[in-house]
Amino acid sequence: MDEDERNSLTPDETAFAKRVADPLRRADVFDASFDERLIQAVRMTAQSGSGGVGVRIASGPGWWREPRTVRVSPLAGFGIAAGFAALVALGTLEVANARRANTHSVVIRQVRDTVHVVRFVFRDSNARAVALVGDFNGWSAEATPLEPTGVDGVWAVTVPLARGRYEYAFVSGGAWRTDPTSPSSRDDFDTESSVLFVGSTPCDAAQSGTRCST
Amino acid sequence: MERRSDATLVASVLAGDTDSFGALIRRHRDAYTRFAVRMLGSVSDADDALQGAFIRAFRALRTCQQPEFFRTWLYRIVINECRTFAAKRNRRERRLVRDEDALAHAVAADPGEAGAIEEDIQRALLQLVPEQRQAFLLKFVEEMSYEEMAAVTGEGISALKMRVKRACERLRELLEGVVHHG
Numbered sequence: 001m002d003e004d005e006r007n008s009l010t011p012d013e014t015a016f017a018k019r020v021a022d023p024l025r026r027a028d029v030f031d032a033s034f035d036e037r038l039i040q041a042v043r044m045t046a047q048s049g050s051g052g053v054g055v056r057i058a059s060g061p062g063w064w065r066e067p068r069t070v071r072v073s074p075l076a077g078f079g080i081a082a083g084f085a086a087l088v089a090l091g092t093l094e095v096a097n098a099r100r101a102n103t104h105s106v107v108i109r110q111v112r113d114t115v116h117v118v119r120f121v122f123r124d125s126n127a128r129a130v131a132l133v134g135d136f137n138g139w140s141a142e143a144t145p146l147e148p149t150g151v152d153g154v155w156a157v158t159v160p161l162a163r164g165r166y167e168y169a170f171v172s173g174g175a176w177r178t179d180p181t182s183p184s185s186r187d188d189f190d191t192e193s194s195v196l197f198v199g200s201t202p203c204d205a206a207q208s209g210t211r212c213s214t
Numbered sequence: 215m216e217r218r219s220d221a222t223l224v225a226s227v228l229a230g231d232t233d234s235f236g237a238l239i240r241r242h243r244d245a246y247t248r249f250a251v252r253m254l255g256s257v258s259d260a261d262d263a264l265q266g267a268f269i270r271a272f273r274a275l276r277t278c279q280q281p282e283f284f285r286t287w288l289y290r291i292v293i294n295e296c297r298t299f300a301a302k303r304n305r306r307e308r309r310l311v312r313d314e315d316a317l318a319h320a321v322a323a324d325p326g327e328a329g330a331i332e333e334d335i336q337r338a339l340l341q342l343v344p345e346q347r348q349a350f351l352l353k354f355v356e357e358m359s360y361e362e363m364a365a366v367t368g369e370g371i372s373a374l375k376m377r378v379k380r381a382c383e384r385l386r387e388l389l390e391g392v393v394h395h396g
Contacts, residue, residue, distance in 0.1 A: 007375040009382060017382045020389065021354035023332040024252050024339070038265055039236045042272050046232050133298060139270065140294045141301060142368065176302040187266070191302060 106182065106196060116198045118159050120168070122146055125153035127172045132157055134168030134193075141171045163199030216241065224281035227272070235275075239268055242285055245356060246292045252351050253296045255340045259303070260296075267295035289366040293348065300344060331392060338388035342381050349377035350385070 009017065106120055122130045130146040136159065137143040146155035167185055169192075170177040178184055179194040186192050216237045218226070226234035246267070250260035271291050278287045339347055352363045353374075360371045367374065 004372060004375065007372065007379045009379060013379075013382050013386075016386060017350070017354045017378075020335055020385055021350075023335055024351075024355045025248065026332070034261060034265075035236065035240065038239060038268055039232070041265065041269055042232050042235055045269060045272060046230075135270070135273070138274065138291060138294055139298050141297055171298070171301050174301050176298075 106179070116161055116163065118161050118196070118198060120146065120157050120159065120170075121149075122155045122170050122172070122177075123153055124155075124172060127153065127155060129172065130155040131171045132159070132168060133171055134166055134196075136161060136166050136168070146170075161196075161198045164197075166196045166198065167193040168196060169193045219282070220284040221281035224275060224278060224284055227275055232272075235272055238284065238288075242288060246289070249351055249356060250292065250296055252336070252339060252355060253344075253348060254300060255336060259299065263295050263299040264292065266299070267292045270295065283365075286362070286365050290368070293366060297344065297348075334389065334392045338385055338392075341388060342384055346377045346381035346384065349374050350381035353378050 106118060120132050124130075131141045132144040132146060133139045133141055134144075144157055144159065146157045148154070149156050167187075168179075170179070176191075178192050182194040182196060184192050185195045216223075218234075218237070220238065220241070223234045223238045227238070243264075246264055247260065250264050250267075251257055254260050254263060267288075271288050274291070278284060280287070339350070342350065348367070349363070352358045352366070353360075358366070360374055363369070363374050364371050
């Protein structure tokens with residue numbers, strides 16, 4: 001019997017499962033304000049200019065050569081321009097103190113005018129599996145797993161990102177972990193995430209209302 | 215009644231009509247609501263998770279490369295958001311629904327036999343590992359085919375079948391005497 005046959009349900013099992021599922025199909029009704037709250041949040045998102053930021057993280061051929069359009073507020077635009085100038089002057093930008101135990105780091109290297117290769121590093125000697133979640137991968141805990149580097153407790157993954165502001169976190173052992181060495185932000189549901197500026201500096205965070213860690 | 219297709223509504227939203235996004239959500243919300251409540255075991259948690267999922271979907275709408283399959287695309291975001299939401303809250307406190315207020319919201323208000331059975335089923339469901347619970351809900355509550363499940367979860371069909379099988383076996387153990395087997 002092959003694997004598919006072993007995992008097939010018998011008619012009796014299927015009938016039981018349907019009896020279990022039937023009561024669960026009752027339509028649950030949210031608070032009547034759900035729709036109104038959602039539309040208000042959508043309108044605020046659209047007005048803040050963060051709706052469909054304009055940076056498309058695409059995969060596939062030609063992505064590395066396609067130009068990207070970033071829609072930002074005038075203040076953020078000035079900050080990004082200043083940050084880019086600093087990035088060009090510095091060559092590479094390294095964020096976080098990699099010498100401290102159990103801390104994480106992000107290293108950004110500019111490969112093209114529009115593309116940066118970002119390396120996320122997570123340190124925890126007790127970690128058994130680590131995933132990177134963020135708005136660049138739909139906050140999927142399965143999309144971007146980190147790989148062990150061979151150094152005890154050190155996990156890493158490299159992600160190509162266009163210029164812009166990104167929120168991210170690490171998920172390890174079912175726990176949500178932010179990067180204590182990066183700026184942070186809290187969303188409408190008071191969930192804290194780390195903030196990454198690709199192509200600008202964390203000092204510009206003050207203008208966007210994001211807390212800067214020292 | 216909104217008659218425009220999902221693809222038309224998506225195009226309208228991308229052109230700046232945020233109200234069209236509301237029409238999209240209203241069209242598909244009930245299925246997502248049911249899934250999120252059963253997956254997270256709490257109406258209030260499902261409310262929070264879905265608000266987050268729909269906002270993320272709005273922000274990422276340009277990445278929906280096949281708007282005619284918007285439902286599947288949004289389902290994937292909802293599933294990821296529920297998973298991430300559960301990873302952030304304390305799982306030990308919520309795995310078994312002990313909070314009476316949460317239980318009252320998660321199951322039927324009817325205190326009769328039907329409500330009690332639903333409570334037992336929901337409790338049993340929350341004792342499944344998340345991957346098995348998700349597979350069971352998509353297969354038997356949302357009545358998806360394995361191909362649809364593969365599209366929204368990104369998992370292989372063989373793996374999904376195994377999770378459904380394990381979920382059914384575990385539910386049978388937990389619901390002995392509650393749901394008749396034959």
